[in-house]
Amino acid sequence: MRLLVIGGTSFVGRTLVSDALGRGHEVTTFNRGLTGKDVDGVEALRGDRSTDEGIRPLAGRRFDAVIDPGGLVPAHVLRTARATAGSAPFYAFVSTTAVYRTWDTAPVDESAATWPGAADQEGDPADLGKLRVHKRGCELAVEQVFGLGASLIARAGSIVGPYDNLGQLPWWLTRIAEGGRVIAPGDPARGLQLIDVRDISVFVLDQVEAAAGGVHNVVPDGTNTTMGRLVDTCVRVTGSDATPVWMDEGFLLSQGVQPWTELPLWIPDLPDVGGFWAVSGASAKAAGLRTRPFADSVRDTWEWLRSGGEVQAAPGTPPFGLAMEKEQQVLAAWDSRQAGDN
Ligand SMILES: NC(=O)c1ccc[n+]([C@@H]2O[C@H](COP(=O)([O-])OP(=O)(O)OC[C@H]3O[C@@H](n4cnc5c(N)ncnc54)[C@H](OP(=O)(O)O)[C@@H]3O)[C@@H](O)[C@H]2O)c1
Incomplete structure (x- = not known):
């Protein structure tokens, strides 16, 4: 054609x-x-x-x-x-x-x-x-x-996928590749689409x-991965020594961490965003849409980044990701809460 x-x-x-x-x-x-x-x-x-x-x-x-x-x-x-x-x-x-x-x-x-x-x-x-x-x-x-x-x-x-021009999955891959303790948001079982x-x-x-x-x-007809698999797959494909630190959503919100932008692809499990990962893909599926395993998307996006790929942000795209300093502050606050200091 x-x-x-x-x-x-x-x-x-x-x-x-x-x-x-x-x-x-x-x-x-x-x-x-x-x-x-x-x-x-x-x-x-x-x-x-x-x-x-x-x-x-x-x-x-x-x-x-x-x-x-x-x-x-x-x-x-x-x-x-x-x-x-x-x-x-x-x-x-x-x-x-x-x-x-x-x-x-x-x-x-x-x-x-x-x-x-x-x-x-x-x-x-x-x-x-x-x-x-x-x-x-x-x-x-x-x-x-x-x-x-x-x-x-x-x-x-x-x-x-490769050539991502928003930068959400690329941020997770890049951050996790750096290693150390990484904030992981909410319930690892939370589904994503x-x-x-x-x-x-x-x-x-x-x-x-x-x-x-x-x-x-x-869209995939239903959720096709979870926050836990996203984080774990990033650890696996990057070969990183990163340690995910799972924190409950209420704590992260109380620390002023912004869902979606600061921790990309994190949508809190709250009623006002209850449809975010629940769009029907039945019509496209019936018309022939096939979706590959999410792990392939993670692996190939990492390959693209490793081979010099860079996110060229689409018009109006906000910067994605959590500043290192804020990450350290939130980790310290979490540790102190876990230790019962506050
Ligand atoms: N990323 C997501 O998660 C997501 C989710 C849902 C929907 N979408 C949709 O997916 C689409 C993604 O598009 P893409 O950016 O990947 O498409 P693309 O075709 O790969 O890139 C956008 C193209 O538009 C050209 N362009 C911009 N202004 C132009 C103009 N005035 N005249 C002629 N060409 C122009 C740009 O080239 P020049 O600048 O050189 O002209 C560029 O080649 C968007 O419609 C977005 O709304 C994205």
Whole structure:
């Protein structure tokens, strides 16, 4: 197939490009040339979809499908969809499960209510506060131009794997590789639902090849690992002498440790985030999604880091990880609590 990938140089897009080339497709990428290097073997078009002038390099081109992995601003996606509507019969967009109003508070499937979005909304790609509404607007832009039958909306959950551009699993690997006593949050049995970027890529390409339109949550169908296995697997693959120190969540919160950002992928087991790791993946599974063992994601992300891979943070991404000084303070407070000193 002749595929147009918008972006294609960071994480999800980069993986899609390299997998598509591996399947023998001809791949054209379209980006500004700012974020990363194009994968060898593509035809690289330079342009900027944030303006009418910038999208012109797409004029007069023909493709069998457009894949849009990284759209963050509805008006930019609408412009891209309009520019390609006459020249490609199918459009695949990578969205997020955060488009559901209640995705973090309650279990959701594809029938759950979404945030209102507007297909022509302008915005700042780095404004993560608007991500949920903007991504929904992006989906509407695709639906408006291509229709639901000729478009794939792949709503990804939390993504892990090589070329990670958020840096959550890479932080755990790097910290644990340093060794010593490492804070491990909450209950080791707490389930997590993490999707490998390569599994998203296989799923999207399969749907694109079959021109199978639809809306799917692209997540494992149920939790696929635990906090304990995450920590233990990081210890194992890095060969570290790190010793996890499991601390209860109430203590960590009382110490001002921020879930998700300071201790990445830690979501406290509290009712107001009771849906965080409970998104239904049944629809994608029925459509063919297969998910690899989580340990493979950890091993391959470590291999990527060890071979010089660096996290190139996506627009608006907060820094992830706990400062060493704060970690030491929290460990000391924990020791003193355990010793009954306070
Ligand atoms: N990480 C997670 O856990 C997670 C969870 C759920 C959903 N998601 C979604 O997954 C997607 C990940 O995307 P990605 O960053 O990995 O995609 P990507 O395609 O690998 O990288 C983003 C691309 O967009 C290009 N780009 C940015 N602005 C552009 C513009 N104005 N015109 C043309 N190209 C432009 C960038 O290149 P230039 O800068 O060189 O133009 C870059 O190649 C996002 O949509 C995110 O919302 C992520």
